[in-house]
Structure formats: structure tokens, C-alpha cells
Amino acid sequence: MxxxxxxxxxxxxxILSVALAACGSSDSEGSAAEDTTSPSAETSESTGAATSDIKVGMAYDIGGRGDQSFNDMAASGLDQAKSEFGIETQESEASDGEDDAAKVERLTQLAEAGYNPIIAVGFAYDAAVAEVAPQYADIDFAIIDDVPADADGNPIDNVTSLVFAxxxxxxxxxxxxxxxxxxxxxxxxxxxxxxxxxxxxxxxxxxxxxxxxxxxxxxxxxxxxxxxxxxxxxxxxxxxxxxxxxxxxxxxxxxxxxxxxxxxxxxxxxxxxxxxxxxxxxxxxxxxxxxxxxxxxQKRVDVAVYDFIKSVVDGSPKTGTVTYDLAAGGxxxxxxxxxxxxxxxxxxxxxxxxxxxxxxxxxxxxx
Incomplete structure (x- = not known):
């Protein structure tokens, strides 16, 4: 070649914070298939015909809904879960040029507002998830495309990493x-x-x-x-x-x-x-x-997001690192x-x- x-x-x-890209499902580690609750002006809240008391917070990277790529795939998985489970959702996206402190604030406000689980879309949230998740041990966090670690380099118990091949x-x-x-x-x-x-x-x-x-x-x-x-x-x-x-x-x-x-x-x-x-x-x-x-x-971020939310709704949240590869249709x-x-x-x-x-x-x- x-x-x-x-x-x-x-x-x-x-310094901008952006993630790409941009899945299948598995329950095991390894291969698998304007609102005061957010610091971002690009925030929306939506509630379907409520059949669940679960409130899902979604933190998008720059572009959010409408990017026709990575963020939209995550939004599609959220929409499917909302339609099927009647969950309440809160969505917020990053702004051009924001630093890690802004992401920390976004995740913190979602946690303080009672959203659980909270899903961070993209590797740009790595540092923010690593800082916020240990402070809210009772909340299930997920991040796409990264594996955050604590100060000692160990996995964080209440963070699920959704990664792809x-x-x-x-x-x-x-x-x-x-x-x-x-x-x-x-x-x-x-x-x-x-x-x-x-x-x-x-x-x-x-x-x-x-x-x-x-x-x-x-x-x-x-x-x-x-x-x-x-x-x-x-x-x-x-x-x-x-x-x-x-x-x-x-x-x-x-x-x-x-x-x-x-x-x-x-x-x-x-x-x-x-x-x-x-x-x-x-x-x-x-x-x-x-x-x-x-x-x-195709990178099926939509399936990863849906699978994670479903696992929370079912009472058995996915944990650890879940890899979505060809074998899983990811x-x-x-x-x-x-x-x-x-x-x-x-x-x-x-x-x-x-x-x-x-x-x-x-x-x-x-x-």
C-alpha cells in the first residue's frame, strides 16, 4: 500500500470539545452488542405518556440533535427508549469553546435535579464524568467512546463505558x-x-x-x-x-x-x-x-444508548466496559x-x- x-x-x-464519531447489545463486559437544570442554553425537557419514574439526562457534545451523525444517533436511542418506556428526559448540549468546567457543571446540575441515569455523549466528557460520578455514587452514569478512571487509575463503579470496534x-x-x-x-x-x-x-x-x-x-x-x-x-x-x-x-x-x-x-x-x-x-x-x-x-450509538437505558429500566444497569463490535451488530x-x-x-x-x-x-x- x-x-x-x-x-x-x-x-x-x-480548546473545543467535540466528539465523533460515531452498535449492538450485550449485558456483559467485553464484546456486546432555557432551563435551570442545565448550564446550556440548548436544553429541552420532554415527557411521554409516563409509565416509568425514571428520569434520563443526556449531555450531548457540540452539534447536539441535528448533526446527522454521532449526536443524532444517540438522540435516536433516547427517543426509542422514551417512546417504549415513558421515561422523562432532559437534554443539553455543549457549546463551542467550552472547557471541562462547563461539562462538570452540566453533569452536576443534571445529578442535582434527580436525573438517573445520566449519559455523556463522547470522549470529550471523560474528565467531567471522572470528576462528577464519584460524587453521586447512587446515580448510574454512562459515557460513549471513553473509559474514565479515578485518581488511582481504576474504573469507576457507577460508570458504564459504551465503546465500539x-x-x-x-x-x-x-x-x-x-x-x-x-x-x-x-x-x-x-x-x-x-x-x-x-x-x-x-x-x-x-x-x-x-x-x-x-x-x-x-x-x-x-x-x-x-x-x-x-x-x-x-x-x-x-x-x-x-x-x-x-x-x-x-x-x-x-x-x-x-x-x-x-x-x-x-x-x-x-x-x-x-x-x-x-x-x-x-x-x-x-x-x-x-x-x-x-x-x-455505521456505528450504532442509538442501540448502545437504548440498551443502557433499558438495563436501568429493568433494574439491572449495565456495568463496566461494553464493546459493540461486528459480532454484536454494533x-x-x-x-x-x-x-x-x-x-x-x-x-x-x-x-x-x-x-x-x-x-x-x-x-x-x-x-
């Missing part, structure tokens, strides 16, 4: 990219260069190389921490993808949150393919770009639009090999 790696030059000095789903869309590429040249756009997003890159490259060992993969991260604008800047995503298409790539996969809409625009302009992430983005994209969305790597690839129908048999064969352990997908890029 040949690979070129670049980093966008525009970096910001501000993003590399496995990314392997499948990498294979799809290589199978569909006519140029033998594809690309990857990562929102922010973090270990989490590197899992997407590693799986994508491994899947592409499994199909074509000589394939060229361009890699570009939009920003480096502590600048997290790479998850929320479509213009940066579009510019990065345009450069890849201009250089000869004919498929580009993004793991860049809200910046991914710019990748779709670039694909449409180039008459090439793009690959979405977290949700089945074909279903929510503008009709003008749908013909260019080859597939999406990650996978989307088929909307029909563009991968002709290669589905090959992709499903790779999927089974991963589940069987014949293929072990890396979680970090080769270099």
Missing part, C-alpha cells in the same frame, strides 16, 4: 472503496488526529489493502488537538477532499463529524464517491449528493442507494472472517 499523509494548516488556539466497520468500507475504485487511489479525511479517529483510519487502510495491496491511500487530518474544529467545519472537509480528488482519488471516506458534509459536496462536484460515518448518511444527505455516497460505516456498512449491492457478498465474506478471527483488524495506522 502507498499512502500520503497531510495535516490541514489552519489550527485554532481555542470502529476499526472493524472501517475495514469493510475500506474494502468497498478498493473494490469500487477504478484508479487504485482513495482517501481518508479525519476530523481531529486523536487515537479514536486513528482507529477509523487503520481499519479503512487495512480493508483497502486486503483487496488491493498496491492501493494508494491519501490521509489528511483537518486539525490537531487541542483544536477540535475539524469536527465542525464543512469548508475544511470540502477543501481536503477536493485536493484528494484532484490528485486522482476516486473514493474518500470521512470520519469528521459535521465536516463530512463538505466531503460529500466535493464528491458530487468531482463526480466521485464519498463514504459516510456513524449514521447511514445517505438517508439524511441532500438529494444532490446522495448519488455519490457509496456507503457509510458496527457495519450501509446499503442505502444500492451502490454496494454488487459487492455485498465480498464484503460479507470479509465481515465473517473478522467475526471468526481469521482477520484481525489493527486499531492504529501502520505509520
Amino acid at each position: 502507498r499512502r500520503s499523509t497531510k495535516l490541514a494548516a489552519v489550527l485554532s488556539a481555542g 470502529e476499526e472493524q466497520g472501517s475495514f469493510l468500507v475500506g474494502a468497498a472503496a478498493a473494490l469500487k475504485s477504478e484508479s487504485g487511489h482513495i482517501g481518508f479525511v479525519g476530523g481531529v488526529n486523536t487515537p479514536l479517529i486513528q482507529k477509523f483510519q487503520a481499519g479503512y487502510e487495512a480493508g483497502a489493502e486486503a483487496v488491493n495491496p498496491d492501493i494508494t491511500v491519501d490521509v489528511q487530518y483537518l486539525t490537531e488537538p487541542p483544536d477540535y474544529t475539524g469536527f465542525s467545519d464543512p469548508s475544511k472537509g470540502k477543501t481536503a477532499a477536493e485536493g484528494m480528488y484532484d490528485d486522482g482519488a476516486d473514493v474518500v471516506y470521512h470520519a469528521a463529524g459535521g465536516s463530512g458534509s463538505g466531503v460529500f459536496e466535493a464528491a458530487a462536484a468531482a463526480g466521485a464517491y464519498a463514504i459516510g460515518v456513524d449514521a447511514d448518511q445517505y438517508l439524511t444527505a441532500d438529494a444532490s449528493v446522495q448519488p455519490y455516497i457509496l456507503t457509510s460505516m 458496527v457495519g456498512y450501509a446499503t442505502s442507494g444500492g451502490l454496494v449491492d454488487d459487492i455485498a457478498t465480498q464484503l460479507d465474506d470479509y465481515k465473517q472472517q473478522i467475526i471468526d478471527g481469521t482477520i484481525e483488524v489493527p486499531t492504529t495506522p501502520e505509520s
Whole structure:
């Protein structure tokens, strides 16, 4: 495999808190399937036909509902639980540029208002959950995409970590990219260069190389921490993808949150393919770009959120670290639009090999 790696030059000095991305279920550790109660102005409270006295607090990352990706998947799981169980919910989202103190305040106010469980959407809440959860030992907390620890480095008893095998789903869309590429040249756009997003890159490259060992993969991260604008800047995503298409790539996969809409625009302009992430983005994209969305790597945050709430409603809250992988249906690839129908048999064969352990997908890029 040949690979070129670049980093966008525009970096910001501000510290933003954003999470991507963006499942199946399991009850065991390991593989599985304006309101005074919140410091954020973007807060809402909703109550269905109450059949449960459980009050669920949801703390979104930047973008909240409507991001058509990671946060929306979490919201979908919350909505399903609310509809089925009649729970009361309180939702709040992070603001641009806020620090950990603001997240601590958000979680604390939800706890003080009697919400239990409280779900933090994204790794940006790691420090806040680690600080707040031990102070409210009777409240069940969950966090997506991270495993917080106490001051001694030990797991926190009342925190459930909902994590995913993003590399496995990314392997499948990498294979799809290589199978569909006519140029033998594809690309990857990562929102922010973090270990989490590197899992997407590693799986994508491994899947592409499994199909074509000589394939060229361009890699570009939009920003480096502590600048997290790479998850929320479509213009940066579009510019990065345009450069890849201009250089000869004919498929580009993004793991860049809200910046991914710019990748779709670039694909449409180039008459090439793009690959979405977290949700089945074909279903929510503008009709003008749908013909260019080859597939999406689905990360079922909705199922993880629903499963966790259900476990609380049932009186046996999930605990520890729960991993949502291919075997559990926690990650996978989307088929909307029909563009991968002709290669589905090959992709499903790779999927089974991963589940069987014949293929072990890396979680970090080769270099």
C-alpha cells in the first residue's frame, strides 16, 4: 500500500470539545452488542405518556440533535427508549469553546435535579464524568467512546463505558472503496488526529489493502488537538477532499463529524464517491449528493444508548466496559442507494472472517 499523509494548516488556539464519531447489545463486559437544570442554553425537557419514574439526562457534545451523525444517533436511542418506556428526559448540549468546567457543571446540575441515569455523549466528557460520578455514587452514569478512571487509575463503579470496534466497520468500507475504485487511489479525511479517529483510519487502510495491496491511500487530518474544529467545519472537509480528488482519488471516506458534509459536496462536484460515518448518511444527505455516497460505516450509538437505558429500566444497569463490535451488530456498512449491492457478498465474506478471527483488524495506522 502507498499512502500520503497531510495535516490541514489552519489550527485554532481555542480548546473545543467535540466528539465523533460515531452498535449492538450485550449485558456483559467485553464484546456486546432555557432551563435551570442545565448550564446550556440548548436544553429541552420532554415527557411521554409516563409509565416509568425514571428520569434520563443526556449531555450531548457540540452539534447536539441535528448533526446527522454521532449526536443524532444517540438522540435516536433516547427517543426509542422514551417512546417504549415513558421515561422523562432532559437534554443539553455543549457549546463551542467550552472547557471541562462547563461539562462538570452540566453533569452536576443534571445529578442535582434527580436525573438517573445520566449519559455523556463522547470522549470529550471523560474528565467531567471522572470528576462528577464519584460524587453521586447512587446515580448510574454512562459515557460513549471513553473509559474514565479515578485518581488511582481504576474504573469507576457507577460508570458504564459504551465503546465500539470502529476499526472493524472501517475495514469493510475500506474494502468497498478498493473494490469500487477504478484508479487504485482513495482517501481518508479525519476530523481531529486523536487515537479514536486513528482507529477509523487503520481499519479503512487495512480493508483497502486486503483487496488491493498496491492501493494508494491519501490521509489528511483537518486539525490537531487541542483544536477540535475539524469536527465542525464543512469548508475544511470540502477543501481536503477536493485536493484528494484532484490528485486522482476516486473514493474518500470521512470520519469528521459535521465536516463530512463538505466531503460529500466535493464528491458530487468531482463526480466521485464519498463514504459516510456513524449514521447511514445517505438517508439524511441532500438529494444532490446522495448519488455519490457509496456507503457509510455505521456505528450504532442509538442501540448502545437504548440498551443502557433499558438495563436501568429493568433494574439491572449495565456495568463496566461494553464493546459493540461486528459480532454484536454494533458496527457495519450501509446499503442505502444500492451502490454496494454488487459487492455485498465480498464484503460479507470479509465481515465473517473478522467475526471468526481469521482477520484481525489493527486499531492504529501502520505509520
